[in-house]
Amino acid sequence: MLFTEKLTARTRAVDSMLCVGLDPDFKRIPEHLKNDEDPVWSFCRAIVDAVAPFVCAFKPQIAYFAAMGAEKTLERVIAYIREKHPDIPVILDAKRGDIGSTARMYAREAFKRYQADAVTVSPYMGYDTIVPYLEYPDKGVIILCRTSNPGGADIEELVCDGETIYERIARLAAGPWNTTGQIGLVVGATQPAEIARVRKIAPSLPLLVPGIGAQGGDVNAAVAAGLDAAGAGMIINSSRAVIFAAPDETFAEAAAAAARATRDAIRAARVRALAGQD
Amino acid sequence: MLFTEKLTARTRAVDSMLCVGLDPDFKRIPEHLKNDEDPVWSFCRAIVDAVAPFVCAFKPQIAYFAAMGAEKTLERVIAYIREKHPDIPVILDAKRGDIGSTARMYAREAFKRYQADAVTVSPYMGYDTIVPYLEYPDKGVIILCRTSNPGGADIEELVCDGETIYERIARLAAGPWNTTGQIGLVVGATQPAEIARVRKIAPSLPLLVPGIGAQGGDVNAAVAAGLDAAGAGMIINSSRAVIFAAPDETFAEAAAAAARATRDAIRAARVRALAGQD
Numbered sequence: 001m002l003f004t005e006k007l008t009a010r011t012r013a014v015d016s017m018l019c020v021g022l023d024p025d026f027k028r029i030p031e032h033l034k035n036d037e038d039p040v041w042s043f044c045r046a047i048v049d050a051v052a053p054f055v056c057a058f059k060p061q062i063a064y065f066a067a068m069g070a071e072k073t074l075e076r077v078i079a080y081i082r083e084k085h086p087d088i089p090v091i092l093d094a095k096r097g098d099i100g101s102t103a104r105m106y107a108r109e110a111f112k113r114y115q116a117d118a119v120t121v122s123p124y125m126g127y128d129t130i131v132p133y134l135e136y137p138d139k140g141v142i143i144l145c146r147t148s149n150p151g152g153a154d155i156e157e158l159v160c161d162g163e164t165i166y167e168r169i170a171r172l173a174a175g176p177w178n179t180t181g182q183i184g185l186v187v188g189a190t191q192p193a194e195i196a197r198v199r200k201i202a203p204s205l206p207l208l209v210p211g212i213g214a215q216g217g218d219v220n221a222a223v224a225a226g227l228d229a230a231g232a233g234m235i236i237n238s239s240r241a242v243i244f245a246a247p248d249e250t251f252a253e254a255a256a257a258a259a260r261a262t263r264d265a266i267r268a269a270r271v272r273a274l275a276g277q278d
Numbered sequence: 279m280l281f282t283e284k285l286t287a288r289t290r291a292v293d294s295m296l297c298v299g300l301d302p303d304f305k306r307i308p309e310h311l312k313n314d315e316d317p318v319w320s321f322c323r324a325i326v327d328a329v330a331p332f333v334c335a336f337k338p339q340i341a342y343f344a345a346m347g348a349e350k351t352l353e354r355v356i357a358y359i360r361e362k363h364p365d366i367p368v369i370l371d372a373k374r375g376d377i378g379s380t381a382r383m384y385a386r387e388a389f390k391r392y393q394a395d396a397v398t399v400s401p402y403m404g405y406d407t408i409v410p411y412l413e414y415p416d417k418g419v420i421i422l423c424r425t426s427n428p429g430g431a432d433i434e435e436l437v438c439d440g441e442t443i444y445e446r447i448a449r450l451a452a453g454p455w456n457t458t459g460q461i462g463l464v465v466g467a468t469q470p471a472e473i474a475r476v477r478k479i480a481p482s483l484p485l486l487v488p489g490i491g492a493q494g495g496d497v498n499a500a501v502a503a504g505l506d507a508a509g510a511g512m513i514i515n516s517s518r519a520v521i522f523a524a525p526d527e528t529f530a531e532a533a534a535a536a537a538r539a540t541r542d543a544i545r546a547a548r549v550r551a552l553a554g555q556d
Contacts, residue, residue, distance in 0.1 A: 025379065063376060063383035069391055071349055095375050097400045098341060099427040101303065105341035113347055122375045124402040124422055126429030144402055149377040151404030154450070155443065160436035165443070172432070 003117045003140030003182050006089045011056040011232055018263040020051045021239030022060040028244050030251045040070050044077045047243050050252040051259035052085045057235050059091045078114050089117040097122030103132040111136045118142055123169050130177055137180045145169045148188025148211030174202035184208055192221035199226050210237040223269035231274050238262050281395045281418030281460050284367045289334040289510055296541040298329045299517030300338040306522050308529045318348050322355045325521050328530040329537040330363045335513050337369040356392050367395040375400030381410040389414045396420055401447050408455055415458045423447045426466025426489030452480035462486055470499035477504050488515040501547035509552050516540050
């Protein structure tokens with residue numbers, strides 16, 4: 001099944017554009033789990049089951065697993081999602097950027113080893129860095145465009161030939177690069193004006209929008225700026241504000257409540273935005 | 279010990295600017311090793327010992343290990359280099375690019391878990407992506423600047439405010455970003471004119487130069503363009519042309535011969551370039 005089809009079907013089925021990011025910072029995992037055989041696994045499994053009803057996607061962040069040498073746990077978490085929640089696409093947040101045979105290895109890592117439905121990639125080295133992922137025609141390739149951090153402006157907002165770097169990335173990603181139709185873009189929620197620019201340039205690409213929650217982005221502004229013509233097309237990510245909603249035995253129910261509330265805020269923002277468009 | 283000090287000391291001690299890249303593509307590992315308990319380990323250890331006399335650095339490419347789920351082997355390879363060849367710096371080629379707590383996890387992965395002396399990073403998301411690595415003041419941070427692939431021009435060669443993106447990266451890396459003095463730049467050997475531009479902008483930064491050997495870059499042109507005022511400052515990488523010099527039982531001695539020949543070609547290019555400068 002194509003990544004975009006799986007994403008659209010799930011978004012519709014549960015009426016949610018919320019993606020929950022799995023960033024299992026060991027220091028913040030509840031103490032009572034730390035005697036388990038694999039605390040990261042216990043934590044992630046509980047979070048996944050608790051928030052699943054409210055999400056259109058999961059986004060595990062590979063850095064948290066890699067820092068601990070917990071790649072086997074990441075394999076296990078994704079396999080668990082695929083088995084227990086097969087309708088929910090998994091976006092591996094890896095921001096890989098390399099070329100040729102090396103990039104093919106990273107594509108294999110994401111799609112064969114981890115069985116992700118999509119992966120995030122960095123475009124600094126150009127189209128060559130995207131091609132190896134496009135060799136998996138059903139998989140999503142979500143390219144960094146305008147990120148949510150202040151330093152994002154250092155490169156992404158530079159103007160060349162009348163357009164910013166991030167606008168150029170959006171144009172290339174929506175046009176010549178999108179040979180599979182499975183490309184998406186990362187656009188930070190802290191930059192609603194930039195989300196609107198990207199949506200204009202790339203009317204039908206899925207936008208992965210980090211930066212609500214812990215990073216403080218405004219849900220209403222982001223959703224109003226980023227909806228596509230069908231009133232969808234956004235994957236709005238929250239990580240720490242959901243998964244670390246409570247530091248104790250109540251962590252899973254607190255995560256579920258936070259996910260539900262965030263989903264509801266996104267739903268309400270969508271209704272408002274669609275009403276405003278009429 | 280500072281990365282730059284370790285690199286300079288090693289470069290002088292063996293009169294070599296050759297770095298050997300460890301890209302253990304499983305398909306290309308000699309057949310007779312494939313019944314070993316850990317063929318990638320057997321291969322890498324033999325290559326490391328064979329080429330060590332001729333190199334200023336090793337550059338393991340993490341993608342090859344990650345695609346196979348062989349992170350433990352990568353840990354073992356780097357630990358082996360640190361134990362048996364402690365004077366040779368290890369550059370982890372990871373091209374990571376992320377921000378905040380996620381980037382701190384990648385820094386931990388490179389410097390704590392793998393014990394690398396330096397890591398390659400991507401600058402697309404700006405200075406925020408570099409800062410977490412600079413929190414390890416003795417470690418090298420080698421930033422993508424002008425890469426050796428044709429698509430590198432898609433972003434890196436765009437002109438903004440009268441300078442290309444790669445020139446801007448070189449200027450920032452040589453200036454405000456270099457708070458530790460341990461920053462280096464990746465500049466592909468296939469672009470000698472760009473190497474010369476970068477050397478002018480960043481007179482004293484170490485340049486990691488991939489693209490000789492399998493990628494076809496000209497050693498003489500690259501060395502002439504990239505030497506610093508002391509006639510050094512380059513880390514010239516060859517991976518596949520050295521480590522897969524022979525496909526059979528002779529692989530280690532063939533790798534040693536290829537490394538020696540490449541070191542000699544770089545030495546000769548340096549002598550020529552320094553003579554030309556007089």
